[in-house]
Amino acid sequence: MFAEERQQLIYALVTERGRVSVTELADRFSITTETVRRDLAALEVSGNLRRVHGGAVPSDKLSTREESIQERAIKRKAEKLRIAAAALAMIPDFSSGSVLLDAGSTTETLADLLAQDPAANGSDELVVITNAMPIAGKLSTVAGISLQVLGGRVRGLTQAAVGQSTVEAALRLRPDIAFIGTNGLHAGFGLSTPDPEEAAVKAAFVTSARRVVALADSSKLDTETLVQFATLKDVDTLITDNEPPADLAAALAEAGVDVVIA
Numbered sequence: 001m002f003a004e005e006r007q008q009l010i011y012a013l014v015t016e017r018g019r020v021s022v023t024e025l026a027d028r029f030s031i032t033t034e035t036v037r038r039d040l041a042a043l044e045v046s047g048n049l050r051r052v053h054g055g056a057v058p059s060d061k062l063s064t065r066e067e068s069i070q071e072r073a074i075k076r077k078a079e080k081l082r083i084a085a086a087a088l089a090m091i092p093d094f095s096s097g098s099v100l101l102d103a104g105s106t107t108e109t110l111a112d113l114l115a116q117d118p119a120a121n122g123s124d125e126l127v128v129i130t131n132a133m134p135i136a137g138k139l140s141t142v143a144g145i146s147l148q149v150l151g152g153r154v155r156g157l158t159q160a161a162v163g164q165s166t167v168e169a170a171l172r173l174r175p176d177i178a179f180i181g182t183n184g185l186h187a188g189f190g191l192s193t194p195d196p197e198e199a200a201v202k203a204a205f206v207t208s209a210r211r212v213v214a215l216a217d218s219s220k221l222d223t224e225t226l227v228q229f230a231t232l233k234d235v236d237t238l239i240t241d242n243e244p245p246a247d248l249a250a251a252l253a254e255a256g257v258d259v260v261i262a
Helices: 003-017 022-029 033-045 069-073 077-088 105-116 133-139 164-171 196-208 246-254
Strands: 049-052 055-058 098-101 126-130 145-149 153-155 160-162 177-181 184-186 190-193 212-215 227-230 237-240 258-261
Touching: 003 022, 003 033, 003 049, 003 055, 022 033, 022 055, 033 049, 033 055, 077 105, 077 212, 077 237, 098 105, 105 133, 105 177, 105 212, 126 133, 133 145, 153 196, 160 196, 164 196, 177 196, 190 196, 196 227
Parallel strands: 098 126, 098 177, 126 145, 177 212, 212 237, 237 258
Antiparallel strands: 049 055, 153 160, 184 190, 190 227
């Protein structure tokens, strides 16, 4: 196989999976790791990918790059639906208790399922807390749900309330379970997001909840963005759509995180 042809296949793999490792590519193409690194260097020079420790990611995976909630909503819809369905099954009793829904496209999918679930329409009410305007709109009129919206400055990009008032309000609560979205989940860096204000709110959610469940499709795995808001040890459960890479799987196991593959 010519180097140009192999590099095109590597680029396609990075685009499809969101990250590839040097050892994985070496095994796949039966080449040395040194050859892989030369291929990755050539692809980086041409702007097709970005090299990271141990592998490569798409060139658009910069630490501060952030898509709008509308852009995220149309991507990986099937995977997010499976993750949301697994998350819904973790809410044991719709007749009582409290649930916190972080802002994000996967948590918004969970809100869609929550609004449609007949178990939510019982005689008692499930308290749902959120800082996400789209989620609030979906749940505001659902019978069986008592909605509490955390106020603050609303970021247009994510339609999430942020700021000191949001953080303070979150820290005064103690929800039974918090479903948290993340832009990146990494063995060493933990959970992260590009915006410092969003990170502060997410950190408050993680601190306040009795149980923390991270919802992250596999494109977020092995990814670092600018601001860490939690370590792996802060998370009780991760729900994702594919097996994490080996190093991340080992770190999750060491941190005591239950991994659910939806």
